[in-house]
Amino acid sequence: MKIAIGCDHGGLEHKNAIAEHLKERGFEVCDFGIYEQVSVDYPEIALKVANSVASGENELGILVCGTGIGMSLAANKVKGIRAAAVSEHFSAKYTRLHNNSNILCLGGRVIGVGTALELADLFVDTEFEGGRHQRRVDMITEIEK
Ligand code: RB5
16 A cells, blocks of 8 residues: 655654655555755645545555644645544544545644654554445535535
8 A cells, every 4th residue: 555644843753754664564655745854834744745645646644743733734725635633542533434534634743753653553454345335425526526
């Protein structure tokens, strides 16, 4: 599976750790930066990752900023993106199972690196359940149109 990843200055350590971890697990990781600790505007990175997921170039995305919120707000403006800002295990799993979320947004100032790795694993390992949830996801897509 191909995964797009990106961060701003609030999430560099977490992003690098997640990218490394997922590569070790055999995933193909496409890293949209940042690559060093410089201040950037998170919407720029969110747009790159969101476009790559919306186009199908990458199946899922992971974005890290200070809270995970700015990244999710920006990514959700791209058609076809369902980005979820998450900081605990239950939501990381259920946003795949029920919402078919395709981008996970994490807060580098909210959770530690260890938790971030566990949430990333849950997100990429969980399949959408479909069924009645497909109808609800379709309703979200209708709103988008
Ligand atoms: C950057 O200081 C911070 O605002 C950003 O990382 C993020 O938390 C925005 O939602």
